[in-house]
Amino acid sequence: MSLTVSTNSYFPLGMGNPYPEFAWKLDSNPSNHGVQTAYEIQVSIAPDFEHMSLVWNEGKIKSAEQFGITYNGDPLESRTQYYWRVRVWDSSDSPSKWSKIATFETGIMDPNLWTAKWISAKPLFDPKQDKVLYFHKFITASSAVVNGRAYVSALGWYRLFINDVDITGPCLVPRWTPTDHTLEYQTYDISQHFHVGRNRITIVVGDGRYRGRLGVATRRCVYGDSLAAFAQFHLQLEGIGELVSTTNESWVVSEGPIQRSDPRDGEVVDLRVNSSESSLVNSFPVRMITPPAAKIIAEEVPRVQEVDRLVPIDIKRTPSGKQLIDFGQNFAGVARIRLSGPAGTKVKLEFSEIVGLNGELDLKYVFMGFPGSLEQKDEIILSGKETWFQPFFTIHGFRYVTVDGLPATLGPTDIQGIVLSSKLPTAGTFECSNPQLEKLWKNVFWSLLSNFVDTPTDCPTRERSGWTDDIQIFGPAATHLVASQEYLRRYLSNVEYEQFDDGTIPPVIPSETSKFSGSNTLSRARTSVGWGDVSVMLPWTLYRYYGDKAVLEKQYDSMRLWVDQMELRARTKRSWKGMVSSVYGDHILDTGFHWGEWLRPDEGVMSIILTVLLPPSAVVATAYYANSTRILSEISAIIGKKEDSLRYQAAFTKIRSAWQAAFVQIRKDGIRIGSDKQDDYVRALEFDLLLPEHRPKAVDRLVQLIEKENYHLATGFLSTPMLLPALTANGRPDVAFKLLLQKTCPSWLYQIERGATTIWETWPGYDKRGNASASHNHYAFGSIITWLHEGIAGISPLEPGYRVILIKPTIGGGITHAKASLETPFGLAISSWKIINSGDGEKVDLTITIPIGASAVVHHGTDITEGVPAGTHFYTWRLK
Known part of the structure; x- marks a missing residue:
């Protein structure tokens, strides 16, 4: 049997849940006696599982459950190693052998155990600038370290060094959370990194998401303007006992080689500066700061770290003389480069997904005609010594790199592409006889890697924001690619916190303005169906694909708030007043702001502007209002809230009737829904909004609209994931295949024909003059791979x-x-x-x-x- 404990499958150290969930998978060995009918779990503080060491053993439990088994003993203790095992019974009531023993170690869960202080720099380090801070301390070990743990966090991204060894490694930590509410810490086993005598500790802190530029508005200092470090070291010394050392007044702070860092703009590094020397010569006392209001929690999902390494497929010169490196793959990460040249030489690396028609990097394409330019660049001042350089605190979205100012000509072994992503285990594979479909699957996987970073983002180049609609529609596809349950749970925790008391949900999570600042008015005003519905639809995805009932219970209040605010807004009549009967008018959602279907193939920049200015599309908004209400009714029943289930089911019936009265026309020549677009029929079919006798007519009209477009899709972000499933479920897989295999724009294979290595934000990807437009690494339209798995191959969860x-x-x-x-x-x-x-x-x-x-x-x-x-x-x- 393979055993997992909550997030412990990723972190054997530092688990932060005092009531973890257990899971196991049975292997095919006959000794497991076939189907499980009962189980017994034992949790102990010793590997012998003797009676006195057991902390939880409820005996034999009659159940076929193999996952989501919540620990039900006394709360687990902080900083303790636990052992656990399980055995199961089969249909003949015969027990298996005990499984192999699995272990996990808890982190600091009791806030009273924190003795560390938050340290920052005095005002001589201007917080309006993006100076990187180097915090230093010597810890003396008077005897050998038998066991050592470091618990570290920061306001900003950080690296921990012990005796000049990078303990953190190429990771972007802590993860992006609403820092005014939650802040992660990391646990490190440092047993092998201390020696007897003085040991130098350095914590380097850069802007990260805390102080770096965020979102379309590129705001800095959203959560605060002072970088800070927070660390606690527990060392078990041989023959002496425990030594605890923390960040406090005894630390010093200095500048170092990294002069500036920003998560999106890159780094400026002066390799002539020696961080070890500066810590001794140019250091200053640290400044104690008021602890942030955020709750400090253990990390819950794998860190953003190196998951792959690429080599160039081509190196050449641009017309301006810069060295141009092509990695052959669009991805998110950084470049690792061998540098040599005279001291003081300035080298600049710039990054982009696109080389323009002029042969130079295109840095403006991603803004779709709006003002703006990518600032993805790393600048290095050489020391005169040959060295390998890789930035600490930034991440770029790119395929191409230009190198300017380097005296040496690069060869294929002198530069590498370091792919950075959350290190989630691969969950699925797909192959078929059509190589373009296999390429499509790979492109979606690469877009997932590029955007499953410290929060699920829309793209790795422009705003890099956690748009709620993108992950709402892509969630099912993600489950076919990687083990995403804990990752998406973490995102939903952020959604729950960022939600306002009236139920509205900002379209970007984590919000790019502090929840308690007046500037968040924009986020409140811009809540939208399809976006805010992530609060209902994403937990539903986790339940369907992972059987995750716990997430339904945890997110239930958030779901109710969202649906109830839609109900309130629907009762605030506007354009539908007097157009349908008052019985129905109270259930049409046509107030407030809604993004609508978003980025249909025929929608350009002007359509985007009009979306913001014009009244919302009630046919779209009301459909999502109905769908989330229906799902919430089912969820209420699943978790035992029968009265709520009946209430929301009754509400769904009324909303559906209102939607039919307002938007469905039955004519002699068939049916017309809403504005008579493909997505109107897709939503109607997939959200169960039609009377049974009207469904065949809706399918016929959908096919007519597709044929009218010569078998091209005309759907946008929200409905594209449902298009092929709707056709297949209603007897027209032939049309689904024609759409899938279409090779002219708009289509998935058009992008393959154009050489795409990831999924594009828009269907054409280029304007009529051949210039690239919009992001070329957006996973939203990659939701198609759900149909590759569930449709073509045919694997889906029936229960x-x-x-x-x-x-x-x-x-x-x-x-x-x-x-x-x-x-x-x-x-x-x-x-x-x-x-x-x-x-x-x-x-x-x-x-x-x-x-x-x-x-x-x-x-x-x-x-x-x-x-x-x-x-x-x-x-x-x-x-x-």
């Missing part, structure tokens, strides 16, 4: 968490074979099919693997087999 797996491959599009795998909460599920040409026609061979603990319903041809048990199974049927 939450894949307890029952639906295997329903969709054959078509000239694809002759397809295979997808997914690491479900129960284990690896696989669906693989291929078309075989036999003497009497074509047939399909389907091979599936179902993990222990799950079962499947399998659609093979026109037949359906239910109750398929764990194991590998084979099916064959003839194609018509």
Whole structure:
């Protein structure tokens, strides 16, 4: 069995939950006795599990659950190592052997155990500038360190060094949270990094998300203007006992090689400055600052760190003489470069996704015609010694780098692309006979890597913001790519905090203005359906794909606030007053601001401006109001809130009736919905807004609109993820395949034809003159890969968490074979099919693997087999 404990699968050190959740996966060994009918968990402070060392053992529990098992003993203690194991019983009531022992160690959970102080610099370091601070301290170990832990945080991104060894490594920590509410700390095992005698500790702090430029407005100092460090070191000394050392008045602060840093603009580094020497010669006493109001918590998801390393595919000169490096892949990260030249030589690296038509880096394309220019650059002053350089506190979105001022000509071994992302385990794979679809899948994966950083962002170049709509629509796709449950849980915690008391949710999370500042009025005014619905739809995604009932309970109040504020806004009549009966008018949401469908293929810059200025689209807004109300009714029932469930179900019925009365016209030639766009019909079908007898007409009209566009999609951000599923579920997979395989714009494969290595923000990606436009690394339209997995390969959850797996491959599009795998909460599920040409026609061979603990319903041809048990199974049927 493989065992996991909450976030402990990522962090064996420093877990911060006193009531963690346990999970396990059963392997295929017969000794596990087949299906689980009961389990027993033991948690102990010693590996022998003797009675006196047990802290939790409830005995045999009759249950088939294998995940989401919440610890129910006394609260776990801080800074303690725990051991745990599990055994299970099968249908014959025979127990398995105990699993292998797993361990985890808690961090500092009791706030009273913190003795560290927040240290900053005196005003001689102008906070309006972006100076990087170097904090220093010597710690003397009078005997060997048997065990050592460091607990570190900062206002800004930081690196911890012990005796000049980089303990943090190339990570961007702490993670971006609303720093006026929550701040993460990291735990490090420092046992091997101390020696007997004096040990020099350095904590380097740069702007990070705390003080760096954020969002479209590029504001600095959103959360504060003083960088600070916070650290506590626990050293177990041989023969002596514990030594505790913390950040306090005894530390000093200095400048160092990094002169300036910004998470989006880059770094300025003077390699002539020696940080070790400056700590001794040019240091000043630190300044104690008032502790931030934020609660300090242990990190909950993997750090943003190096996940891959790329080498150039081409190096050449631009017309202006700069060295131009092409890594062949768009990504988020930094460059690592070998530098040499006379002391004082200034070298500048600039980064972009695009090389313009003039052969130089294009730094303006991403602003879509609006004023602006990318400032992604690193500037280095050489020391005269050959060295490898890699920045600490920045991250760029790029494929291309120009190097200017370097005397040496770079070779392919002199520069590398360091890919930075949250280090989440890969969850799924996809392959098929169409290489362009395989390339599409890879492009989506690269866009995920680029944007799953310290918060899920829209793009790694322009605003780099946590737009709520992007992750709302991409959440299901993410579950097919990486283990994203804890990552998305963390994001939802931020959503819950940033939500206002009236239920509105800013469109960007974390908000780029302090919640308690007057400047957040804009965020309040710009809440929108489709965006704020992340509070309901993303927890629902986690429940469907991970069986995560706990997140429904945790986020329930946030969901209710969001839906209830939509109800209140719907009752505030505006344009619909008098146009439909008063019975329906109270349920039409046409007040406030809404972004609408967003970025349909025919929408340019002027459409974006009009979206902000014109009244909202009530057909879109009311549909989302209905959908979130329906989902909330289901969630209420799942977590045992029956009265709420009935109330929201009744509300959904009224909203749906109002939507039908206001926006649906039944005519002799069929049906018309809203403004008669493709997305109007997609929402109607996927949100269950139509009477049963009207659904076929809506499907027919949707197909007519697609045919009118010569089998091109005309949907935007919100509805594109639902387009192919809506067609497939309603009997038109043939049209779905035509859209998927379309190679002219707008389409997914058009981007592949144009050489894309990630997903673009807009369908064309370039203007009519051939200039790039908008972000070229935006995962929103990459939500299509959900259909590659669930449609073509045919793996989807029929019951939450894949307890029952639906295997329903969709054959078509000239694809002759397809295979997808997914690491479900129960284990690896696989669906693989291929078309075989036999003497009497074509047939399909389907091979599936179902993990222990799950079962499947399998659609093979026109037949359906239910109750398929764990194991590998084979099916064959003839194609018509």
